[in-house]
Amino acid sequence: MRRLRALIVKEFIQMRRDPLTLAMLMLIPIVQLILFGFAINTDVKHLPTVVFDQSMGQESREFIQSLSATQYFDIRGYAASYDAIRRAIERGDGVVGIVFGPDFARRLARRDGAAIQVIVDASDPMSASSAIAAAEMIGLRKSAAVVAEATGTGMSPVYDVRLRPWYNRDFRTPYYMVPGILGVILTMTMMMITSMAIVRERERGTLEQLLVTPMRPWELMVGKIAPYLGVGYAQLTIGLLVGRAVFRIPMRGSLALLYLLTLLFIFSTLMWGILISTVSKTQMQAMILSIFGFLPSILLSGFMFPRMGMPTVFRYLSMALPLTWFQIITRGILLKGVGLESLALPVIALCVLIAVFLGVSLFKFHRTLD
Numbered sequence: 527m528r529r530l531r532a533l534i535v536k537e538f539i540q541m542r543r544d545p546l547t548l549a550m551l552m553l554i555p556i557v558q559l560i561l562f563g564f565a566i567n568t569d570v571k572h573l574p575t576v577v578f579d580q581s582m583g584q585e586s587r588e589f590i591q592s593l594s595a596t597q598y599f600d601i602r603g604y605a606a607s608y609d610a611i612r613r614a615i616e617r618g619d620g621v622v623g624i625v626f627g628p629d630f631a632r633r634l635a636r637r638d639g640a641a642i643q644v645i646v647d648a649s650d651p652m653s654a655s656s657a658i659a660a661a662e663m664i665g666l667r668k669s670a671a672v673v674a675e676a677t678g679t680g681m682s683p684v685y686d687v688r689l690r691p692w693y694n695r696d697f698r699t700p701y702y703m704v705p706g707i708l709g710v711i712l713t714m715t716m717m718m719i720t721s722m723a724i725v726r727e728r729e730r731g732t733l734e735q736l737l738v739t740p741m742r743p744w745e746l747m748v749g750k751i752a753p754y755l756g757v758g759y760a761q762l763t764i765g766l767l768v769g770r771a772v773f774r775i776p777m778r779g780s781l782a783l784l785y786l787l788t789l790l791f792i793f794s795t796l797m798w799g800i801l802i803s804t805v806s807k808t809q810m811q812a813m814i815l816s817i818f819g820f821l822p823s824i825l826l827s828g829f830m831f832p833r834m835g836m837p838t839v840f841r842y843l844s845m846a847l848p849l850t851w852f853q854i855i856t857r858g859i860l861l862k863g864v865g866l867e868s869l870a871l872p873v874i875a876l877c878v879l880i881a882v883f884l885g886v887s888l889f890k891f892h893r894t895l896d
Contacts, residue, residue, distance in 0.1 A: 648691035720799030778863030
């Protein structure tokens with residue numbers, strides 16, 4: 527018991543000698559509770575919507591206004607063709623497409639089942655389910671109102687809402703989760719491993735030995751992360767094989783493009799870990815900061831909860847997370863089969879994050895040397 531008490535006292539003393547780590551342990555849970563309490567919302571609204579209105583009548587405009595009034599649909603623009611809707615959904619500019627036929631007004635006047643096609647990006651089942659439920663509700667409400675005013679005996683739905691889920695017609699959860707899990711695994715391993723890289727050398731006293739070698743700071747950082755590029759690609763390959771063999775995940779796009787763009791994601795995540803390592807004084811601090819970065823990546827990136835359901839400030843905050851953009855890349859290539867032209871924004875965003883993480887890391891590293 528005496529040795530146990532001595533060990534406990536020693537650990538308390540050690541904690542008091544590192545007040546910064548102790549403060550981080552106390553403050554980080556509070557920050558995360560407040561952050562995620564406001565950000566996470568499973569009631570998905572304000573879905574980006576594109577309309578292809580071939581009727582161009584008052585009736586179709588009234589239906590669009592009814593959709594907007596529910597707050598589930600945000601009309602982002604009008605398409606000139608069916609193909610334009612497809613391109614908008616592939617790029618992520620729209621999650622829902624509304625199509626009115628050229629005879630919509632005439633069939634509505636005859637109460638002959640005016641068809642409205644609702645195209646939904648079902649690669650995100652939670653958002654798709656919200657859109658489908660809201661569109662069906664509006665169709666039934668307006669049909670009931672028209673039937674109630676009619677003097678005839680026809681009671682069939684006047685507004686014929688026809689749903690077209692794309693990319694995941696059966697709403698299979700693995701189709702949505704497995705591409706996201708690939709990014710989560712890479713984020714966890716890449717960031718947490720490299721976050722210890724420089725601070726571990728500092729604690730061991732070997733950082734000075736590295737600095738006297740004829741290497742520039744950026745060469746030192748690249749040397750620290752280069753071995754993990756191979757590890758990341760090995761994890762991606764294993765994940766794709768398991769996803770295909772066990773869950774039958776579709777692979778509609780180019781795997782070569784996926785591997786190429788994964789390089790940007792791995793590099794950005796590794797540089798994020800290096801940044802944590804340069805600002806940490808101990809490995810404990812590096813681990814805490816890694817966890818603080820890892821949890822937002824899971825909860826704010828769109829992996830578990832749709833970003834469209836989050837408040838605006840948190841949607842902007844999620845743009846600083848590499849996993850947010852990798853989710854778009856993996857789901858776009860694997861589920862939608864899109865090409866590089868539809869993934870320009872994620873590619874640019876990852877390049878910007880790499881530049882920011884690298885620049886801040888080099889600046890902080892130079893300050894540490896001075």
